[in-house]
Amino acid sequence: MLPGAEHAASFPIRDRVLTDNKLYRTGKLHLTECRERSVKADRKPSAKRYLTSVLDCLNTSWAAHFKRAGLP
Numbered sequence: 600m601l602p603g604a605e606h607a608a609s610f611p612i613r614d615r616v617l618t619d620n621k622l623y624r625t626g627k628l629h630l631t632e633c634r635e636r637s638v639k640a641d642r643k644p645s646a647k648r649y650l651t652s653v654l655d656c657l658n659t660s661w662a663a664h665f666k667r668a669g670l671p
Contacts, residue, residue: 621668631660 612618633656638649665671 621670622665625664625667628660628664631656633659 617623633652636649636652637645639645
């Protein structure tokens with residue numbers, strides 16, 4: 600998670616369409632220890648490696664969140 604980013608709990612949502620699900624009730628998305636890769640300016644392969652590492656990190660974070668919710 601980005602430092603200083605607000606959590607959803609900071610802004611209560613009272614719309615049951617949004618909140619009446621298992622994923623919403625699992626709490627905050629936990630922080631991960633993903634290492635940020637460097638990216639070289641004007642280098643497409645470098646940018647691709649960077650974005651792939653960000654996607655892998657997000658998948659790891661969300662997979663744990665979905666597991667807590669009992670969702671695939």
